[in-house]
Amino acid sequence: MSQQVPSPALAPSWQKRFNFFSTYGLPNSSPEAKAAYKSLSFMDKMQLNSNILAFLFGPIYFFVKGMWRKGLTLFGIAVAVMVVLTVLNVSDGLARGAGIGVSLIAMSSANYAYYLHVVYRSESWNLFEGLAKRR
Template identity: 45%
Template sequence: MTFSEQPLRDQAVPPSWHSRFAFFDAYGPPADPPAREAMKHLSFGQRIRLTFNPLAFFFGPIYFAVKGMWRKGLMLFGLTVVFNALLLALNVPSSFDMAIACGVGALYATTANYAWYLHVRNDNRSWNIFEGMTRSKAE
């Protein structure tokens, strides 16, 4: 049975998210070994769809707030403000602004999908933005 054939328990999830939720149900967090192994067998487009959220990339904390994950959005926004203040204090050249902005957007985009999965499936209201994004200790 492939991950897209797994039964979906939550009917409130939009159809475009069914395959993502089924994958996370079957293999766990994206950084865990079973999920990493399963991702090796997916196409490039499927891997990107599971691990990158373009709306979160462009809208950042607004996306998190609209999805109901305001705690994580607020934490990410706070980290962004601290990071930008540090860069300003270090007098980083403005020519690096676009690269830095893309990096911050990528942080939002790569944490959004699994964060929303936890929010919907487990009623997760944690402030931890990296939950499930790091390898578990029991490897």
């Protein structure tokens, strides 16, 4: 994949995320990345790793950002979880917990997925693309 330069039209918060990802990769990808991540403030760490809009809106967020393939994957995961829980007739509390779990997946994968989408023009269906620790 060839790396594209992030657009200056990106919001400053996205530029900070993209600069970190371009320089270090994911926070756990190397000793240098771990050290750089450790030096960030708590709010910067939260902003780098979390996306509250993705948590709240899930697949819709991915569609709006142009990552419709990943949005469909997330939607498929949510539907599959819902079907399994319905067939098993689980309690409402467990079903809500599973829903929160799917939202947490969206929240924690959205920022790096968007980075890959913008910088590398990723068209992958894999919601977890690049998130696995490489050795």
